[in-house]
Amino acid sequence: MINNPYGQPPFSDSLLLVVEIGNTTASFVVFNGEELLEVHKVPSETLSTPDDIDGVIKPLLLSYPELSDAALCSVVPALDPVVMSALQRRLGGRMVAVTSSLRLPFRLSYDAPETFGADRIALCALSRRLYPEDAVIALDIGTAITVDVLGSEGLYLGGLIMPGLDLMARALNERTARLPLVCMDTPTSLIGNSTAECIRNGIIWGCVSGIEGLIGKIKTLLREKSEAGEPKVIVTGGSAPLISGLLESDTLLEELAVLRGTRYLFTVNAE
Template sequence: MLLTVDVGNTNMEFGIFRGEKLIGSFRLKTDVNRTSDEIGLYLCEYFQRFGLELGAVKDTVIGSVVPPIMYTLSRAIIKYVGKAPLIIDDGLDPRLPYVSDEGGERLGPDRAVADIAAIAKYGAPVIVLDFGTATTVDALSPEGVYLGGCITAGVRVSIDGLFQKTALLPHIELAKPDTVLGITATGQIQAGAVLGYIGSIEYLIRRTKEEMGYPEIKVVATGGLARMVADNTDLIDVVDSQLVLDGLRIIYEREQAAEERKCL
């Protein structure tokens, strides 16, 4: 089995693969104050609950955008799984080609991994959206080359910022209202935040297609709010909740295959 860990700003998602099949997954809040034992015991509890053997885990692959938690997480994997994890961008290269090296910057591990998975699963050219704490849009050419993208605040971040700056507005559930013209404060906030957010995403998708020159390009979405947005627009073709976990697996398998070829 392969254990994959996608460490985001809000949650850590653990995925267990047997071959290409995801046979289990669970989430923990990303908390830099957790101890390695806390993480390890959660891991043990999940495996025990579903009749899985930690000793059957061959390797662990981690993609993280939260550096402060990596030492604790790595120690937990070493102590409870018995193997040092492989880490994206720290010894494990996703090998995503870029159209430009301007500034020498590279995508965060989560985006690079999602892009690799989208190309492998759905082909290229493709547009990849990730609805996490931040919302990102990535464009990939027919050759699988990263062309560029954009980042905007996630809808929850935007709403939380609104609450922090206003004393009387209520906290709301993230739900799509039936109309833009709300009567209650809750309805009006939902209209502005949720419908406005969906509208902005539609604009970004249209502009991305226009700039790429592929009006019929496939659009793949992942992340916590992907389903809510996709259910209310016809511009998203696929919602894939395990895109990043699959990407971690795909990168690992490619690395293993490359190592085997070196030994021949």
């Protein structure tokens, strides 16, 4: 693992509520500048009504009554209006939602940029902030696995999207007659001696090998594009702690990268 590059002063000293709505989990995080004060996570499927959102926000406001600003990063469009409405009603301060139309610290070259996921925007923003002079390979290993590549000059070069670990496990269970649904955890060996072990090891080691192979191919591509120096690799997402520890590549594990990237985009755009 590479050293954590955090060490700069905070962006500001004001409180900010950052909300990340993922396909599986929603995170409500209170920041004071760069300092993370509180993290509250709930299943995204439990946030279908304004009362659901209020139930999460109210305890945070009791703990931090001066909280008024918020930033939203969501990949579930159906929840965006209800979440933003609840934030505006309860907090009443400045609101920023992560979209491709924001002022970004990188240049997004992408067909139909409005389809570029908010989580990927936030991750690329943080990648650029952490490594402003380096090419970066940014991986989000969650419900889906996304790989995004930034050049050293801040140009978005492209990416890849693949199914995540749980999606692969669920597909094997749902599309076969006898294969069980297996939970993902660290394998104790390369090959398995039971059906469950074979599924788990196949998915996890297949993912690890696939990511290692992609990192190698992307590095070759960057050299062909005359990118000097070794690109940095940042890894985040719900399954990132499981996978990153098995990678041979030198990586930075930042489990809250999307939240921190959203925090950064707020500071860039709120004024």
